Amino acid sequence: EVQLVESGGGLVQPGRSLRLSCAASGFTFDDYAMHWVRQAPGKGLEWVSGISWNSGSIGYADSVKGRFTISRDNAKNSLYLQMNSLRAEDTALYYCAKGYYGDLVSWFDPWGQGTLVTVSS
């Protein structure tokens, strides 16, 4: 069974940094792209970033470009999101999602349960 477990969320002040992690199991991690998708409280879904199986292709939403960095460690079956210069509008539940294939053109299935990031002073 595929399992995705996010961690690293919490309360952080504006301008500070946070690093999210996603531990994957139940599938061959280095065969698949991975994504981060977020959902602000009471709002819709927003794709944040994605990374191909070998980290050769990476994409970011305009709203986080230059501030967030996605990475993966295939040896540790883990996905990461380094979030810098955090803003109040980054407050959201951050989901880790497995890509359907190995490249970025790969929709999201399945999803983890999410980790909550709150940016507030």
Next chain:
Amino acid sequence: QSALTQPASVSGSPGQSITISCTGTSSDVGGYNYVSWYQQHPGKAPKLMIYEVSNRPSGVPDRFSGSKSGNTASLTISGLQAEDEADYYCSSYTSSSTLGWVFGGGTKLTVL
């Protein structure tokens, strides 16, 4: 990336059919057959229901179907059941401003 346009809400009675539209541009919905649909129940993670416009993952009932015409994709649920009440989101690969993915704003389905 601009969000895709979905109706805020739709409703139907058990047994009926409903359709949720998802309108984008030639840079996303109209330019690629990479439209997917997700179901989200309150407090739960989203679940993939349709991928590549009209394909169903295993385990998704065949009451759920997808289609696309031009820049608009659609999700149809036939034979509505109470457990179908949820939020539904469309998503498309996009080449606008940057390569990536864009979601619709979501549609709340109410089963009357």
